[in-house]
Amino acid sequence: MTIYQANILFTSSPTQFEVYERGYIAVDEQGVVQGVYHSLPDGLIYDQLVDFGDKLLIPAMNDLHVHAPQFCNMGIAMDMQLIPWLNTYVFPEEAKFADEAYAETVYHSFVSELWRQGTMRAAVFATSHTPATQILARSFADAGMGALIGLVGMDRHAPENLCNTPISWVSGMKALVDTMAEMPLVKPIITPRFIPSCTPEMLQTMGEMAQQTTLPVQSHLSENQQEIAWVQELEPASTCYGDAYHRYGLFGDTPTLMAHCCYTEGEELRLMREQNVCVVHCPTSNCNLASGIAPVRKFLQAGLNVVLGSDIAGGHHLSMFRVMQYAVQMSKLQYVSSNGQYPFLTLSEVFYMATKAGGAFFGQVGSFEPGYTFDALVIDDLCLSPHSIDATSPIHRLERFIYLGDDRHIQHRFCQGNEINQP
Amino acid sequence: MTIYQANILFTSSPTQFEVYERGYIAVDEQGVVQGVYHSLPDGLIYDQLVDFGDKLLIPAMNDLHVHAPQFCNMGIAMDMQLIPWLNTYVFPEEAKFADEAYAETVYHSFVSELWRQGTMRAAVFATSHTPATQILARSFADAGMGALIGLVGMDRHAPENLCNTPISWVSGMKALVDTMAEMPLVKPIITPRFIPSCTPEMLQTMGEMAQQTTLPVQSHLSENQQEIAWVQELEPASTCYGDAYHRYGLFGDTPTLMAHCCYTEGEELRLMREQNVCVVHCPTSNCNLASGIAPVRKFLQAGLNVVLGSDIAGGHHLSMFRVMQYAVQMSKLQYVSSNGQYPFLTLSEVFYMATKAGGAFFGQVGSFEPGYTFDALVIDDLCLSPHSIDATSPIHRLERFIYLGDDRHIQHRFCQGNEINQP
Incomplete structure (x- = not known):
């Protein structure tokens, strides 16, 4: 058992931070939290006590929607909307990523940058290339970080050299499952790119695999009005975009992540609630691609589960702290435009989305309650508040780090109890 | 004469970047640009050539709305709207800032942080305390950086210990003018906090000083609907918020900066154009304080002059690159909500706002055209593009720096021709 001492903050519920000023957290040999304490209990037996002094100790970040092969496009060409941007x-x-050497280089940099930004687990879109996707899995496993990795299925409306077929996708997935057999923190996820990229045969095949394997599913939903109209043309029998997935068993029959949902309402919202489909809110991407902003407060009021994604390279930055900022800020604009009908998101709500709500897709991850695995960041924010640190509460210090800090202020990173060094 | 060689980018107009790949810029002993060249002209006589290799050379940033005494509040308490946030x-x-030692410490840190973020000139609100405001002026002068500094006038609806009187404000301004006599880059600006904080006598006094001295004016305008209603109550004879300033000679009779303008339209917009009043767009602040977003494209279409401000601590970050990002992103949301009626801002447009348009308030500043003073940043962005730098155009490199970079990538900073070291 190891005890870590620091200013501990986490959110077991969205409504508030739990704060242990100069508190203690006990982590066992399996990397599982045994307890969190304001003062060390009498008689607690432990091997070592690591004192992080006045620093902050928080759960590590979980990014629930990110495109690894777009790493090199991050921060450029921010002048287009979804469909032309995809093509250009x-x-x-x-x-x-047909080139394995290229994949090796870029995916290593991608995982290293996730690490740098404090993200220890991610739900990732790869490409349709099996060898490159195996390389991506190995990059996460070698780093000791967690991932759900999707070999992308796409067999229409895309360049031929990016397309696969239902048959080649299935054999790719089997190869991926084999590759991941020895990787405890890296698992496959069924990943249709989006309805326009997948023929009914592809969707059918993917849905069947979901039923057989109970593997989770991830895709894109209702990001852009032009896209929604296109889906309605391609799948005229569906009652909404979400139903186009549902008809193939890809909408909540197994744990399902749907990114964006900027225009989800009515029947689609009802179906998501009924099927317990999780919204991945990607506010930076929604801004950059001029998609519009998902009505997150409305989703929360309707009882939907909402997590956060960086969505690079639609999003411009891998930091989930940056994504939290935008989630709060965009909700404030919606608060104004709704004349106060939809209260804006609080810091604890967006923190919860990036930690406990997102972490749930990787197991007992994202909180410091007993039984959760110790995924954690040590934040050395002292240089951010040179004149008023003593008078600043841990919550204000965390808020300031979220708004002003960056990778320089993340001093240690833990995943599944292990300290992770730069990959 | 000194020649600097680099990848040179600037915007002499909002419509496009001028790019000199591995170009040259000639700067004379007074720090004035004599020419910018694709290749060195035959017979050009110079003292030294400084080669910045493959790096980017761009005009330095100008922040046209920033509250120096709110530096320690930056990034905290982002859960309130304007009026309660002011009070709390x-x-x-x-x-x-009644305490000069406190002012000395915080203002030094503030100027140092502006430097770190690449901002060489700023239009600054101080407080109503004359000695602290003199300290702020000295901090800029000692650093070799440029500023317009306002001793804030406020004599109602504020805590007594922050209020001054028309008489004490005038004597404070005279002291400030004396202090700045020997500071070539630091000048005073007449600064009513905003209408609710100033009695008619205070506004009258300030307007008279503007007429007598031709000093510029800065204040806040139409930031928030609650505030606008309050102004209408306080100045019932005014036709709009802007007219409340105009009636006292504080709305364009001398060069005038008005921050926010989130709800400016109709008569106010007409008056701003007629009086050549400049909009300071503060998109980060407008998000954080749930104010709403200024209709910048509409302003540009109407022929208004628009510049950018960080507005800390309403804004959460001093980086003008971050502010540019938000300006583009917010305009994309307006593009969506207007069904495409208002095209979103381009990168060259927001860059122009933060350089040449903003720089105009400090002289011939913000461009590299001949006659402009050499305010410049050298950007070492190579580590931002590890895998594709050779294939990336200078404009895409600049864009990536704007979206992904930070102070670590700013290698040199020049103001008025001099390299500026960290204050």
């Missing part, structure tokens, strides 16, 4: 920038870059 | 967080912090 995204697809040509993704085609490069 | 802003005023108590500003009251501390």
Whole structure:
């Protein structure tokens, strides 16, 4: 048993931070939290006590929607909307991942940058290339970090060199499952790119695999009005975009992540609640691609589960702290435009989304309650508050780090109880 | 004469970047640009050539709305709107500037942080305390950086220890003018906090000083609907919020900066155009304080001059690159909500706002055209693009720096021709 001492903050519920000023957290040999305390209990037996002094100790970040092969497009070409941007920038870059050496280099950098930004687990879109996707899995496993990794299925409306077929996708998934057999923190996820990229045969095949394997599913939903209209043309029998997935068993029959949902309402919202489909809110991407902003407060009021995603390279930055900022800020604009009908998101709500709500897709991850695995960051924020640190509460210190801090202020990173060094 | 060689980018107009790949810029002993060249002209005589290799060379940033005494509030308490936030967080912090030692410490840190973020000139609100405001002026002058500094006038609806009187404000301004006599880059600016904080006598006094001295004016305008209603109550004879300033000679009779303008339209917009009043767009602040977003494209279409401000601590970050990002992103949300009626801002447009348009308030500043003073940043962005730097155009490199970079990537800073070291 190891005891870590620090200013501990986490959110077991969205409504508030739990704060242990100069508190203690006990972590066992399996990396599982045994307890969190304001003062050390009498008689607690432990091997070592690691004192992080006045620093902050928080759960590590979980990014529930990110495109690894778009890493090199991050921060450029922010002048287009979804469909032309896919054709001009995204697809040509993704085609490069036929080259395993290129994949090796870029995916290593990608995992290293996730680490740098304090993200220890991610739900990741790869490309349609099996060898490159195996390389991505190995990059996470070698780093000791967690991931759900999707070999992308796409067999229409995309350049031929990026397309696979239902048959080649299935054999790719089998190869991926084999590769991941010895990787405790890296698992596969069924990943149709989105309805426009997948024929009914592809969707059918993917849905069947979901039923057989109970593997989770991730995709894109109702990001852009032009896209929604296109889906309605392609799947005229569906009652809404979400129903186009549902008809193939890809909408909540197994744990399901749907990114964006900027225009989800009515029947689609009802179906998501009924099927317990999780919204991945990607506010930076929604801004950059001029998609519009998902009505997150409305989703929460309707009882939907909402997590956060960086969605690079639609999003411009891998930091989930940056994504939290935008989630609060965008909700404030919705608060104004709704004349106060939809209260804006609080810091504890967005923190909960990036930790406990997102972590749930990787096991007992994202909180410091007993039984949770110790995924954690030590934040050395002292240089952010040179004149008033003593007078600043841990919550204000965390808030300031979220708004002003960066990777320089993350001093230690833990995943599943292990300290992770830069990959 | 000194020649600097680098990848040079600037915007002499909002419509596009001028790019000199591995180009040259000639700067004379007074720090004035004599020419910018794709290749060195035959027979050009110079003392030294400084080669910045493959790095980017761009004009330095100008921040046209920033509250120096709110530096310690940056990034905290982002859970309130304007009026309660002023009362709970802003005023108590500003009251501390009665203490000159506190002012010395915080203002030094503030100027140092501006430097770190690449901002070489700023239009700054101080407090109503004359000695602290003199300290702020000295901090800029000692650093070799440029500023317009306002001793804030406020004599109602604020804590007594923050209020001054028309008489004490005038004597404070005279002291400030004396202090600045020997500071070539630091000048005073007439600064009513905003209409609710100033009695008619205070506004009258300030307007008279503007007429007599031709000093510029800065204040806040139409930030928040609650505030606008309050102004209408306080100045019932005015046709709009802007007219409340105009009636006292504080709205364009001398060069005038008005921050926010989130709800400016109709008569106010007409008056701003007629009086050539400049909008300071503060998108980070407008998000954080749930104010709403200024309709910048509409302003540009109407022929208004628009510049950018960080507005800390309403804004959460001093980086003008971050502010540019938000300006583009917010305009994309307006593009969506207007069904495409208002095209979103381009990168060259927001860059122009933060350089040449903003720089105009400090002289011939913000461009590299001949006759402009050499305010510049050298950007070492190579580590931002490890895998594709050779294939990336200078404009995409600049864009990536704006979205992903930070102070670590700013290698040199020049103001008025001099390299500026960390204050």
